[in-house]
Amino acid sequence: MIRRIAQTDHTQVWLCEHKLLKQERVVKIVEKSQFGARIIQEAHWMKQFRHDAIPQIYDVLEDNNSICIIEEYIAGKSLSEYLGIKQQLSVQEVIEYGIQLCEVLDYLHHFQEQGVLHLDLKPENIFINEKNQLKLLDFDHALPMGAESEGYGSVGYAAPEQYLSGRVNVTTDIYAVGMLLLYMTNQRCIQSFAEGKAELSMMQSEQLYPIIKKCIHHHSFQRYSSVAGLKQDLEQMNMKLERHHKNKKPLLKTTNYHIYVHGSRRGVGTTHVCLCLASYLANCQYRAVYVGHSQENDLFETAMQGVLQKNGTYRLHNIDILLNYQQRINCDISKYQFQIHDCGVSAVTKVQESFAQQTKCMQIYVTDLGYRQQQDRHIREQLPENVMIAMNHIDGIRFYQELKQKTEKNSWVRIPCIYNWAKCNEIFDETATELLRNLFGADFVQNCSRHKHTGFARIWSYFMEDV
Amino acid sequence: MGRAVGTTNLVLSVANCLANGCGLRVAVIEANTHNDYLSLRRRTEYGNASQNSFEAGGIYIYRKLSSCETAEVLAMDYDAVILDLQYEDADWNIWLAQCDRKIAIVGLQPWNRRSAERFLQQEHTKLQQITCVSLSVFPQFQKWIRKQYEIDVTEIPMERDVFCIQSENLHWYQNLIQ
Numbered sequence: 313m314i315r316r317i318a319q320t321d322h323t324q325v326w327l328c329e330h331k332l333l334k335q336e337r338v339v340k341i342v343e344k345s346q347f348g349a350r351i352i353q354e355a356h357w358m359k360q361f362r363h364d365a366i367p368q369i370y371d372v373l374e375d376n377n378s379i380c381i382i383e384e385y386i387a388g389k390s391l392s393e394y395l396g397i398k399q400q401l402s403v404q405e406v407i408e409y410g411i412q413l414c415e416v417l418d419y420l421h422h423f424q425e426q427g428v429l430h431l432d433l434k435p436e437n438i439f440i441n442e443k444n445q446l447k448l449l450d451f452d453h454a455l456p457m458g459a460e461s462e463g464y465g466s467v468g469y470a471a472p473e474q475y476l477s478g479r480v481n482v483t484t485d486i487y488a489v490g491m492l493l494l495y496m497t498n499q500r501c502i503q504s505f506a507e508g509k510a511e512l513s514m515m516q517s518e519q520l521y522p523i524i525k526k527c528i529h530h531h532s533f534q535r536y537s538s539v540a541g542l543k544q545d546l547e548q549m550n551m552k553l554e555r556h557h558k559n560k561k562p563l564l565k566t567t568n569y570h571i572y573v574h575g576s577r578r579g580v581g582t583t584h585v586c587l588c589l590a591s592y593l594a595n596c597q598y599r600a601v602y603v604g605h606s607q608e609n610d611l612f613e614t615a616m617q618g619v620l621q622k623n624g625t626y627r628l629h630n631i632d633i634l635l636n637y638q639q640r641i642n643c644d645i646s647k648y649q650f651q652i653h654d655c656g657v658s659a660v661t662k663v664q665e666s667f668a669q670q671t672k673c674m675q676i677y678v679t680d681l682g683y684r685q686q687q688d689r690h691i692r693e694q695l696p697e698n699v700m701i702a703m704n705h706i707d708g709i710r711f712y713q714e715l716k717q718k719t720e721k722n723s724w725v726r727i728p729c730i731y732n733w734a735k736c737n738e739i740f741d742e743t744a745t746e747l748l749r750n751l752f753g754a755d756f757v758q759n760c761s762r763h764k765h766t767g768f769a770r771i772w773s774y775f776m777e778d779v
Numbered sequence: 780m781g782r783a784v785g786t787t788n789l790v791l792s793v794a795n796c797l798a799n800g801c802g803l804r805v806a807v808i809e810a811n812t813h814n815d816y817l818s819l820r821r822r823t824e825y826g827n828a829s830q831n832s833f834e835a836g837g838i839y840i841y842r843k844l845s846s847c848e849t850a851e852v853l854a855m856d857y858d859a860v861i862l863d864l865q866y867e868d869a870d871w872n873i874w875l876a877q878c879d880r881k882i883a884i885v886g887l888q889p890w891n892r893r894s895a896e897r898f899l900q901q902e903h904t905k906l907q908q909i910t911c912v913s914l915s916v917f918p919q920f921q922k923w924i925r926k927q928y929e930i931d932v933t934e935i936p937m938e939r940d941v942f943c944i945q946s947e948n949l950h951w952y953q954n955l956i957q
Contacts (some may be wrong), residue, residue, distance in 0.1 A: 612802035625945025640799035640836055643946040
């Protein structure tokens with residue numbers, strides 16, 4: 313026995329040295345009466361785990377009064393101590409630790425066939441060793457996948473469903489990962505955030521804003537569905553940052569991005585959604601154009617109230633509108649970074665075709681929950697998975713009710729009520745940001761929050777670096 | 780005024796602008812004896828069985844109509860009807876008087892000058908109601924017309940394909956027909 317590391321009412325943790333091997337070990341001695349069964353369960357699991365980030369259990373001893381667990385000694389500091397010393401981590405360091413955390417959680421979530429949920433991720437349960445490697449400790453409250461939550465969690469890191477003793481799943485751990493990323497980025501914010509006094513936008517690192525936001529969504533089905541997805545976004549972010557640091561020369565990207573918007577029926581709001589998106593992008597200082605493909609001439613009268621420009625588009629309020637000239641008027645819109653195509657009422661086959669034509673595009677299918685719900689559901693199920701479904705004319709409560717029952721794999725987003733597409737609306741801005749991120753990935757939207765302009769997120773630097 | 784001054788070219792360009800650029804239902808009536816639209820009918824993909832009425836590029840084209848038939852077309856629910864008239868052809872004056880917008884294509888090239896001068900002289904009382912345009916503007920002749928008749932002759936933008944006009948010319952066509 314070298315020294316006592318920690319002590320509580322019922323637990324003692326000692327640092328010891330193996331006499332023969334001369335290696336340090338941690339010996340945890342727990343009183344049996346209080347947490348005997350749980351400790352044995354924890355030890356049972358940890359003994360089976362084989363991962364660099366999980367301390368190895370060497371032996372479990374038991375007598376009448378206590379249980380003794382001998383495990384690997386981690387020389388280092390807990391995350392809270394580490395941050396207390398370092399004060400501030402760089403974005404890349406946060407991403408690096410986030411990726412390590414995702415790797416170990418991915419292992420746990422796929423452990424044997426069932427998977428294991430940690431359910432108590434917090435800075436005190438994460439260690440950083442001398443080699444800057446992350447170690448995950450304390451499996452006291454871990455549960456197999458599919459089990460009911462015991463209603464246990466750490467304030468500020470526990471997901472909402474843990475407070476309600478509801479069913480927990482991988483998204484519960486993902487919530488905690490999001491809070492840990494937030495903590496690593498701005499530890500002062502975490503307590504205020506937990507108490508509801510601060511907003512996510514107050515955090516210092518804007519690059520991680522969309523990733524964290526997706527992790528800590530109130531509804532579990534709106535979060536990342538697996539740690540693999542979260543890890544992928546973090547890795548992409550890391551690569552982007554590395555590229556940014558290496559390449560200081562301005563790099564103008566001339567790629568056109570196409571957004572195809574299809575509607576389930578006339579009057580569902582396809583044109584309205586297109587105009588709102590164009591207005592949002594224009595407010596973000598992007599060159600965006602609305603391109604009409606619909607056979608209906610609804611927009612002619614409105615557009616012609618604007619100013620006709622040399623390239624054949626009408627400038628109305630803050631957006632450029634290219635009407636459906638039936639290819640009879642030669643217009644050059646290649647200089648627009650975003651082209652929002654109003655495809656009108658579209659069959660599923662047309663949605664698939666338009667997606668196949670472009671490499672940098674996204675598809676949005678606008679629908680509502682009107683009278684032809686069954687027919688519409690059948691159509692939605694046939695849509696390619698990467699088509700985003702935008703629900704219009706629906707309130708938030710009903711939207712979330714329907715979201716839980718959706719059968720298709722496509723992501724859903726609700727279009728908030730906007731009467732005038734030309735006027736700034738922060739609620740729609742958030743929706744548009746979420747839309748673009750879901751369709752173009754976190755790499756796209758990570759620049760979204762770098763520049764803020766009257767409440768809107770800018771994604772300029774995704775296209776032009778070092779401007 | 781005369782042949783090969785660009786009348787049919789301008790008519791179709793304007794019709795295209797109105798039909799596809801403004802989303803209107805547009806009809807063109809060949810109210811002259813040139814038979815230019817017959818050649819068009821043969822070349823388009825959209826012609827129907829009738830040689831005297833067909834659609835091309837979203838424009839409804841009528842040719843070889845009698846006065847009664849012309850009046851019938853004018854009474855149809857087209858947003859715009861363009862009459863391709865030839866100066867001094869039969870009834871051209873009557874049709875011109877009925878039009879809301881009068882456009883005269885004046886050939887300012889040296890080989891068209893005589894017919895242009897005759898038109899300007901004979902119709903000088905109506906020139907304030909007529910917009911004069913020309914395919915190519917010879918500056919000296921243009922200045923003379925401005926001095927003599929106090930009107931401006933503007934140049935028609937060149938279009939390679941009247942069924943696919945350039946977007947930068949859209950504004951010019953819209954100004955012409957307003």
